[in-house]
Every structure is written in structure tokens, then in C-alpha cells.
Amino acid sequence: MHPVVLEVTERLRQRSQSTRRAYLRQMAEAGALPRGRRKLSCGNLAHGMAACGPTDKDRLRMMDEVNVAIVTAYNDMLSAHQPYESFPEQIRQALRAYGATGQVAGGVPAMCDGVTQGEPGMELSLASRDVIAMGTAIALSHNMFDAALCLGVCDKIVPGQLMGALRFGHLPVVFVPAGPMTSGIPNSEKAAVRQKYAEGKATRDELLEVESGSYHGPGTCTFYGTANTNQILLEAMGLQLPGASFVHPGTPLRNSLTVHAAERAAKLAREGQGSLASILDEKALINALVLLLATGGSTNLTLHLVAIGQCAGLQLRWEDMSALSEIVPTLARIYPNGKADINQFQAAGGTAFLFAQLLDAGLLHEDVETVAGHGLRLYTSEPVFEQGELVWREGPSDSLDAGILRGTADPFLVDGGLRLIDGGLGRGIIKVSAVAPEHRKVSAPCRIFTNQEALMEAFEAGELERDLVAVVRFQGPAANGMPELHKLTPYLGVLQDRGFKVALVTDGRMSGASGKVPAAIHVCPEAAAGGPLSRLRDGDMVSLDADTGRLEVAVAPSAWLAREPAVHDEPVRRGWGRELFAFMRGAASPAEQGASCFTASLREADGVPER
Structure with a gap:
């Protein structure tokens, strides 16, 4: 091990x-x-x-x-x-x-x-x-x-x-x-049409056609x-x-x-x-x-x-993730981290090859119980249907496509695809596996938004044509339930493709499809709780370094502390059932504690779960 x-x-x-x-x-x-x-x-x-x-x-x-x-x-x-x-x-x-x-x-x-x-x-x-x-x-x-x-x-x-x-x-x-x-239309082709639509270069019919060909x-x-x-x-x-x-x-x-x-x-x-x-x-x-x-x-x-x-x-x-991320290599390239889809990953060797590589490298605990029996080594086998019967056979010893799946001797990255971000603006998570090395460091004036619709409107008005750290705050679990902000991806991607240095910082979520634009997400304490994002102002110089895991703002400490935290003064968003979930938003723990309304009830003051 x-x-x-x-x-x-x-x-x-x-x-x-x-x-x-x-x-x-x-x-x-x-x-x-x-x-x-x-x-x-x-x-x-x-x-x-x-x-x-x-x-x-x-x-x-x-x-x-x-x-x-x-x-x-x-x-x-x-x-x-x-x-x-x-x-x-x-x-x-x-x-x-x-x-x-x-x-x-x-x-x-x-x-x-x-x-x-x-x-x-x-x-x-x-x-x-x-x-x-x-x-x-x-x-x-x-x-x-x-x-x-x-x-x-x-x-x-x-x-x-x-x-x-x-x-x-x-x-x-x-x-x-x-x-x-x-497999349908490749995910990379779908993403390209999404960006064209964001730029006004593709019609809604063209976008729906490619989306329907991907999700089919x-x-x-x-x-x-x-x-x-x-x-x-x-x-x-x-x-x-x-x-x-x-x-x-x-x-x-x-x-x-x-x-x-x-x-x-x-x-x-x-x-x-x-x-x-x-x-x-x-x-x-x-x-x-x-x-x-x-x-x-x-x-x-x-x-x-x-x-x-x-x-x-x-x-x-999250510290556990950060420590492991330094020694666990990235072995898979599946969209958005690469061009392959999950079916191509499976054809390249899939989970059987992946488990074998990580077990042989001592990166997984083998001595465990599973629903299939004792030992994780069972998961280096793959199921097949032969002569009307289900059987398991040993998975491939070599990757069948090194552009999708690799062994620990030749990884895509020597470290993990997710990292902890920390600094003067709080703690969060960044997904680096899909971000090119040249885009992992961004230092630029910030522009602050309180919802993703406002950012999209600013883009369409031509107000974001520059190096930019987009800050979307009041998106945490206590503020509005922490929705994904995946709609931002095409717009920020367009700005990056136009040669600007672009990053996103938010106390909200992106999604499993987080892609090529560096995004410090799940930042906590969240703005609604008076976290550092609530003290940011438009034009502050914000630096995000995915390689070192730092998220900082260039404001003198005395000036920073003198600022009053911004208050989320937008009307409470009602309708669509959202009012029924107010009690859950009020009970939600911070992102780094799971953003769960169960955290308090599972732990009493002495740290022992309720019985």
C-alpha cells in the first residue's frame, strides 16, 4: 500500500x-x-x-x-x-x-x-x-x-x-x-455547437438537432x-x-x-x-x-x-482529497476531460483495467468486503454473457486505447483531476483534468454577478471582452440551494477561445460536465454566510492558480476589513416549489461539510450521532 x-x-x-x-x-x-x-x-x-x-x-x-x-x-x-x-x-x-x-x-x-x-x-x-x-x-x-x-x-x-x-x-x-x-453525436461536437449558439452563430433548431443526437x-x-x-x-x-x-x-x-x-x-x-x-x-x-x-x-x-x-x-x-490528489495519477480521459465517451472508455478496458492498475500500484485497499465477496481484486474482472450464462473473466492487462485509458506507468497526469483551492477568498474545489496547463493561472479584474442570467446578459451586451474573473456569488446551499451553473460554460468558453484569460469563482456548483475554463467552485464560507466573496467589489484583482491551489484578492488588509459584506438583497425566489424547501436551505451545512441538512441531526454536541 x-x-x-x-x-x-x-x-x-x-x-x-x-x-x-x-x-x-x-x-x-x-x-x-x-x-x-x-x-x-x-x-x-x-x-x-x-x-x-x-x-x-x-x-x-x-x-x-x-x-x-x-x-x-x-x-x-x-x-x-x-x-x-x-x-x-x-x-x-x-x-x-x-x-x-x-x-x-x-x-x-x-x-x-x-x-x-x-x-x-x-x-x-x-x-x-x-x-x-x-x-x-x-x-x-x-x-x-x-x-x-x-x-x-x-x-x-x-x-x-x-x-x-x-x-x-x-x-x-x-x-x-x-x-x-x-453512443450518439460526439460530446465534443455538441459542445462546439453550444458555443456557436452562445455567439449567435447557430440557430435554436441546429442546437436542438445536435443535442437530440447526443441524448438520443x-x-x-x-x-x-x-x-x-x-x-x-x-x-x-x-x-x-x-x-x-x-x-x-x-x-x-x-x-x-x-x-x-x-x-x-x-x-x-x-x-x-x-x-x-x-x-x-x-x-x-x-x-x-x-x-x-x-x-x-x-x-x-x-x-x-x-x-x-x-x-x-x-x-x-476535503483535506483527505487534497492529500490523495498529490499521489493519485489521472488515468482516464473521458469527455469533458477528453474526447471519448463512457462506451469508448469501457471498450478501452473500463473499470476492470482501472482497478487492476490502481491495486497493483498500492493505491486502493484490496482487503475489503464487497457485495460480490471478499477483496477488491474481484473488480478486475469483467462480466460476459457466454452460451446463455453470466460469467466473469479477467480484464485486459493492457489498455486497448492509450488515448482514453492508461496505466500508472504512463498516466495522463501524475496527480489527481480534482484539487482543493484555498486562500484569502475561502476554500473550494477545482477540476483541473479538463483545463489545459496554459489556462490554469488567471489574474484579472473581477466582475461580480448574483445569478448566471446576469452574466449571460453581460456577455450578450459585449461587456466581458477582456481578461476576466467572473464571480457568481450567493449561490451556496443556504442562499438558494446551490444550483449548478452549467449554463455559464459556453459563454466563458467563447471568451477563452477569443484569447482572453478567463476564470470562474463561485460559492455554487458547476456540474459533472465542468470543462476547459478554470472554475473555483463550492467556495466557502459562502457569501450568504458573510464569507469573503461578500466583500469583493467589481474591479478587484483576483488571482486563481490551479497548480498551487491558491485563490487570492489583491486588496490591502485594512481596506478589506473595512468593507461591509454585501447583502443578497434580491427578492426571495418563489414558485416552482422552491418555497417548500426553505427549511432545508436553513439547515444546510457548508459545502465542505457535504451541504446536507442532516449534518446537525447526525452529530450532537459531543460528536456522536443521534440515536
């Missing part, structure tokens, strides 16, 4: 001793109770199986038999989750054949950030993660179940389901992916955003079957993997093994962080991994 990986893991373990001990005690107490429906009264049980068929009812009456909860994020508006429509029946049939039963315990919301980008609904996006966690907890609260299958893929859905399931960590929990859509069918979007990052990290944590992430929907291999996931959950429950609490420990969380860095994954996971850890009694910090 690499000494830095061991050191960071031990620091996480030591830091989390009291909270992890309390979490495990709570899970042990739940696990010691009569399992599943065995504790229910006759009236309770009758309600729980009233709608079942005779065969399932007979099995549910057999208290030694296994009943598996299905928590689904199905809707047919979200392409990544549309395939889940047929999964429950397929799972129920597989479990019946295995001698067990399965029930849809509940559904959770699954909003699409691709639909809500730049729209009022985006202000509900991050809050939906915590709503999904609560929905998952409600689904499992019926105490009818011995194990759970979580059907979820995209941005906030997987983190939310995992956060909720962790409060039922005495159960085995297996995540079941739906797979990516087939059932399955996950093919760029390396939050959804596909989620999938790789689930494998790294041992919560998804090896190599299951990037198999297309509706194929024999996809169907067989779904059946095997159901059987695996039932088998773990029968054997009393594989509880979620035993799998997701400090080693699993560090493994996920290593994969995030090695692939230049979505910046959203710097929020989600912290929040997930808290639900397991693990106190992950």
Missing part, C-alpha cells in the same frame, strides 16, 4: 472514532432484533402482504425465508432511469426462482439536472439528494425486509439512496445499474458527469457487481446482471453476511475517493462523499 493512502485512511479512522463507534452500535442493535417481518404483528404483516399473490404470501409467512426491498428511482422522463420500468417484475421473478420474494418498498424522486439546468427547478436539485435519502429511509422503515436493492444511477439519486440505506446498515444492500445509452435514447448520458462517476465509485465501494456499470440497457448481459444482483442480495441475507455497515467503512470511502481522483470525476462527488460518510459515522474532509 502507498504510505500516503495508509496515512489518510488512518487519519480518517482516528477522526471518526466516536461517530463510527456510535453508528456501528446503532446498526448492531438493529441487527440484533428479529430480522425483517419476524417482529411484526399479524395485522402489520397482513397489511404488508395484502396485495401479493398466493405463492408470495405463502413464502412471506415462512419467517426463515428472505424478502428483498426494491427502492426504485424509475421515471420515464429521465433517460437513465427509464429502463427501470421493467426491473421490478424481472427482479421478483428472479427472487421467486431463487426461493425468495421481492417487493417494491417505495419510489424516490429522480430529477434530471440536464432538464433543469438554468431553470428554477435547479434550485431543488441538491436538496433532492436529502429528500431521496428520506424517501429511502421511509421505504425501508416498514421492517418487512431482509435485504435491499437500490435502483438508481444519476446525480443526486445514488448518493441519496446510499445515505438513506446507511441508516439501515444492518441489511445487505446491492445497487443495480441500468447502463448507458449507446434510454440509458445514462455518455459523458463523464456525475451519473457515470457515481457508477465507478459504487464499484470502488464494493456496492455494485464487478463491471456492471457500463452495460447497455435491454441486452442479455444487462438482464443477467440484474438477475444476479437480486440473487446476490438474497444470498447475503440468507447467510447473514454483507451488511452495508460492514462494507462501507473508511477503506471503502477512501477507495471511492481514489477512483474519483484517478478519473477526474464529477466535482459534485466532493459534496456527496462527505455527506455519505457522515451517514456512516465517517468524517471525510
